[in-house]
Amino acid sequence: MIYTVTLNPSLDFITRLETLTLGETNRADSETIFPGGKGINVSRLLGQLAIDNTAWGFLGGFTGQHLQNTLRDTHLTQDFTQIAGNTRINLKIKATNETEINATGPAITAQELAIFFQKFDCLTHDDVVVLSGSVPKRLDSHVYQQMLHKIQLCGARFVIDTTGQQLKTALADRPLLVKPNRRELAQLYDTDLATQADLLRWGRQLIVDGAQHAIVSLAGEGALLFTQQTQYFAKPIKGQVQNSAGAGDSMIAGFIGTWLQSEDVLESFKIAVASGTATAFSNDIATKQKIEEIYQQVIITTI
Numbered sequence: 061m062i063y064t065v066t067l068n069p070s071l072d073f074i075t076r077l078e079t080l081t082l083g084e085t086n087r088a089d090s091e092t093i094f095p096g097g098k099g100i101n102v103s104r105l106l107g108q109l110a111i112d113n114t115a116w117g118f119l120g121g122f123t124g125q126h127l128q129n130t131l132r133d134t135h136l137t138q139d140f141t142q143i144a145g146n147t148r149i150n151l152k153i154k155a156t157n158e159t160e161i162n163a164t165g166p167a168i169t170a171q172e173l174a175i176f177f178q179k180f181d182c183l184t185h186d187d188v189v190v191l192s193g194s195v196p197k198r199l200d201s202h203v204y205q206q207m208l209h210k211i212q213l214c215g216a217r218f219v220i221d222t223t224g225q226q227l228k229t230a231l232a233d234r235p236l237l238v239k240p241n242r243r244e245l246a247q248l249y250d251t252d253l254a255t256q257a258d259l260l261r262w263g264r265q266l267i268v269d270g271a272q273h274a275i276v277s278l279a280g281e282g283a284l285l286f287t288q289q290t291q292y293f294a295k296p297i298k299g300q301v302q303n304s305a306g307a308g309d310s311m312i313a314g315f316i317g318t319w320l321q322s323e324d325v326l327e328s329f330k331i332a333v334a335s336g337t338a339t340a341f342s343n344d345i346a347t348k349q350k351i352e353e354i355y356q357q358v359i360i361t362t363i
């Protein structure tokens with residue numbers, strides 16, 4: 061089974077307007093609410109690919125209830141830990157530029173955390189846990205390390221999509237996949253990634269430091285995949301970007317869902333690129349139909 065973990069889920073409130081003027085009353089042209097949070101996005105994309113998975117994390121209050129209602133999918137089992145606080149609302153303002161305000165998230169009590177950790181006791185070596193996204197501010201920042209410890213005790217494997225020190229520490233535990241974007245890779249190794257050679261140098265470092273597969277996503281400039289043996293480049297695909305939130309999460313779902321079925325690295329990368337791009341070209345997480353349409357345009361080269 062694939063388990064996704066979203067410690068800090070969200071409702072993503074997306075508002076569109078022509079221009080945003082700070083310090084004034086602005087009137088929106090439209091607004092939409094989508095389920096959000098990186099692990100939840102991974103779960104939803106896996107659902108589109110008809111891959112069974114279970115979503116773990118913390119949900120609470122009226123926002124948590126709404127999120128739960130919107131996550132109805134036959135391939136997605138919800139096994140969230142209920143909390144007293146309200147699940148956060150993240151504000152995404154789409155005007156001339158995109159501005160995001162991601163909320164801190166609710167407090168998690170020691171008792172709620174203990175109930176959440178009990179779930180890890182059922183893991184076996186057949187399971188893969190996808191750990192994604194930020195840690196709520198009021199939760200101990202070592203929570204990722206604690207989860208990794210439990211995952212390894214059970215012999216399960218994991219994918220991790222986080223940043224900075226949490227990612228650096230996790231690399232030594234041999235994640236199946238990591239997927240920093242350009243900014244996250246630069247921050248991880250404290251470098252500016254000015255050239256293509258820098259990207260290749262520091263992308264390869266993720267493998268040297270322990271990752272089994274590493275995708276470096278480059279938004280509208282494509283993506284790189286590093287494996288133990290080789291490296292690939294996916295050419296960027298042109299299209300109309302609707303809402304790029306969740307594009308990276310969709311890549312992770314596309315890659316790991318396909319790899320666990322086939323262990324075919326190249327095919328997994330192609331589905332990853334199709335999934336990420338299809339989500340960038342959709343308002344919400346991409347549908348299976350959109351992914352299949354984009355898949356026809358994916359071109360991968362060895363570099």
Ligand SMILES: Nc1ncnc2c1ncn2[C@@H]1O[C@H](COP(=O)(O)OP(=O)(O)O)[C@@H](O)[C@H]1O
Binds near residue numbers: 242298307311333337
């Ligand atoms: N503007 C875009 N045009 C085409 N493809 C995109 C665009 N933005 C994202 N993608 C696709 O989605 C992938 C992940 O996007 P990226 O923005 O790099 O990740 P993240 O959401 O983690 O920051 C990219 O590697 C690319 O394949």
Ligand SMILES: O=P(O)(O)OC[C@H]1O[C@](O)(COP(=O)(O)O)[C@@H](O)[C@@H]1O
Binds near residue numbers: 070099305307309310
């Ligand atoms: O956990 P964080 O880092 O606050 O991010 C949460 C946000 O990330 C998202 O999951 C989107 O992630 P990406 O744009 O990085 O793929 C949103 O749905 C959510 O609002």
